Amino acid sequence: xxxxxxxxxxxxxxxxxxMGIIDGVTTNPSLMAKxxxxxxxxxxxxxxxxxxIVNGDVSAEVISTDYEGILKEARELAKIHKNIVVKVPMxxxxxxAIKTLSAEGIRTNCTLVFSANQALLAAKAGATYVSPFIxxxxxxxxxxxxxxxxxxxxxxxxxxxxxxxxxxxxxxxHMKQVAMIGSDVATAPYKVIKQMFEHPLTDLGLEKFLSDYxxxxxx
Numbered sequence: 001x002x003x004x005x006x007x008x009x010x011x012x013x014x015x016x017x018x019m020g021i022i023d024g025v026t027t028n029p030s031l032m033a034k035x036x037x038x039x040x041x042x043x044x045x046x047x048x049x050x051x052x053i054v055n056g057d058v059s060a061e062v063i064s065t066d067y068e069g070i071l072k073e074a075r076e077l078a079k080i081h082k083n084i085v086v087k088v089p090m091x092x093x094x095x096x097a098i099k100t101l102s103a104e105g106i107r108t109n110c111t112l113v114f115s116a117n118q119a120l121l122a123a124k125a126g127a128t129y130v131s132p133f134i135x136x137x138x139x140x141x142x143x144x145x146x147x148x149x150x151x152x153x154x155x156x157x158x159x160x161x162x163x164x165x166x167x168x169x170x171x172x173x174h175m176k177q178v179a180m181i182g183s184d185v186a187t188a189p190y191k192v193i194k195q196m197f198e199h200p201l202t203d204l205g206l207e208k209f210l211s212d213y214x215x216x217x218x219x
Contacts, residue, residue, distance in 0.1 A: 001179045004057070004187035006167070008032045008046065012190040013053050024056035026109075026131075026167065026187040028087070029063060044080055051081035059109045059129075061087035070097040078106045085128055087111045090118045095125045102126030109165060116150040123155060123162035129185065134178070135168035144168070145177045152182055172196045 002023035005016055008031040016022045027050070032038070037046045047060050060080070062073040070093060074086040085107045088094045098108045102125065109129040110122035114137060119130045132151060134144025151164055163184035169175060172195045178186045 001183060002056075002185040003175075003193065004059075004165070004185055005190055005193060006031070006169070006187045007190050008035045008037060008050070009190065010035075010046075010049060010053065013050060016190070016193060017054050021193070022054065022056070023185070024058060024083075024187075025050050025054050026059040026087075026165075028061045044077075047077070047080050047084065051083045054083070056083060057085045057107070058083050059085045059087045059111075061111065062089075065089065065091060065093065067093040067096050070094060071100060074101050074106060074108070075104075085109050087131075088127075090114075090122065095121055098122065098125040098127050102128075111167070114147070116147065116154055119151040119162075119164075120154055123160040127162050129163045129165040131165045131167040131187075133168035134166055134174060135170040137168075138170070145174070145181060148178050148181050148183050172198075 004024040004026050005022050006026045008027040032043055050058050060077045062070050064070045064073050077084055077086050087109045088098055090110050090112045101108050107128040110127040111131045113119050113130050113132045122130045132147045137144035148166055165185040166178040166183040167187050169188035
């Protein structure tokens with residue numbers, strides 16, 4: 001399973017990239033604003049910086065909701081770097097735009113997916129990725145990981161090339177669950193990816209190893 005980090009923070013991206021554990025990045029206007037990046041040209045330049053750090057797909061989101069507006073933004077974003085994948089919302093005009101962009105060779109990530117039917121439509125239109133938001137479904141007392149299972153079964157049934165990108169990941173448990181189901185990708189905040197390293201027995205074991213080493217050295 002590929003792991004993407006969901007952030008616009010260059011330091012976080014660089015740290016994880018240097019470890020060799022991330023395969024790409026997802027971000028959005030909210031995450032850009034969180035690190036103080038505002039204005040169209042500044043945002044484009046920031047995307048370029050991200051692409052120079054990570055040798056993998058970087059999702060860049062459009063903010064338009066009409067067909068022509070989505071196409072215009074998407075084409076501009078795609079020019080930034082070969083690794084850019086354009087995030088397009090799961091709405092009728094978004095699906096129409098995905099079809100057009102796919103025909104032009106521009107890769108897309110259909111975002112804000114909350115049902116298997118929506119994922120099916122995105123795949124039919126030629127989306128490179130679909131992003132089911134499992135954490136937000138959990139917030140609504142629905143099991144988000146079940147949606148990943150449903151989409152995977154449909155995609156496997158009909159050999160769709162569209163990849164499942166599990167999004168709105170809230171915990172290391174989510175990461176384990178979507179990996180076990182067979183999601184192609186999971187995108188998670190920096191904090192969650194760092195939490196994946198943690199286990200109390202690892203800390204205790206390391207502490208004991210170091211303690212025993214010190215005893216041996218002083219003997």
